[in-house]
Amino acid sequence: MTELSEPFPRTARDGLGRLVLRRHADVVAAAHDPATFSSAVSRYLQVPNGLDGAEHAAFRRLLDPFFAPERMSALAPALERTAHGVVAALGVGTFDAVSVLGARFAVRAQSVWLGWPTDLEDELLAWVEDNRAASRSGDVARTTKVAERFDAIIRSLLAARRDDGVPVDVTTELMGLKTEDGRGLTDAELVSILRNWTGGDLSSLALCTGVVVHWLATHPAHQPALAVADDESLDAAIVEMLRLDDPFVSNRRIATSDTTAGGCPVAAGDRLVLDWRAANRDPDAFADADSYDPDGHAAANLVYGTGPHVCPGRPLATLELRILVRTLLAAGRVTLDDSHRPVREEAPAAGFRSVSVTLA
């Protein structure tokens, strides 16, 4: 449905025939109308992603407190130590901002947060790589196998905690939660929650790191000011860099009744895609959408979504990225490595597969 006469295509059809909403106003409208555009798009249990209505809201009330400001403040010193360790290990010379810096920091930071053993790092890093390759391949059997491997890792961590009765950490705390009607969480729910917290985040944080480091390397004049910026200014700068080149492309919905979206007729059961990446560059929503303007563009920024499914992990992702960027800029200035051009990530992800940079 892309109309070439329109400067910014309102909608498109993807390779699966799904309606892709690209305009900011259309994406926001659909994201705020979960009764018509349901998130129950998968045949697998997805807590809370795949839930709607009261059930979804109850899980958000249960899980959102894990990202409360006081918890993030308490976590910050351990994440700072983690970032220092990862940046110190870069040494001199060039490194890949996605796999060496971003993915390694993401895995260590997640393990620190959830209380997972450090010896899981290599297995998780290998999983991140395989998961990205499987997503690129579009091969459902391969993606399912990779997902099952991750579930097995999580189940073994849960089992170890049951056997040994061990540490008080975020994972054991999650295992002890009771729903509002007084029951404990099932294993399937625990695995799904941890999969959504970690599986998605490991890849997105690595991709976010690639985009942010690429922006810094290609805008060197901003580096000295950002190195000493306060939390609020640095967070605003980072989320604006991510808006300009959003690596978290889209989420799916399914229509519950006959309706319209983006000016197109939609039948009950039709699948749709909310294209955050395109909406984040919609000239109708952002004055000079291609320019860098952290303050001016903040209100309409959709990097972390909007509506009832808005990202609950935003405070954690924001903290991790702030700490990583600050640690990196405290260690030196970042420049692109001229001998290795940045390699773009392929659909369904975006951002970069690799960004080779030098820190000096």
Ligand code: HEM
């Ligand atoms: C690294 C950068 C991240 C980006 C760009 C990002 C982006 C998003 C977006 C756009 C959504 C909305 C999905 C929708 O409307 O269907 C979302 C939802 C979600 N995110 Fe994030 N996210 C990030 C990090 C995290 C982290 C660190 C966590 C947890 C540790 C997390 C957990 C979730 C969960 C569980 C949902 C589903 C919420 C729901 O359906 O109610 N995300 N994220």
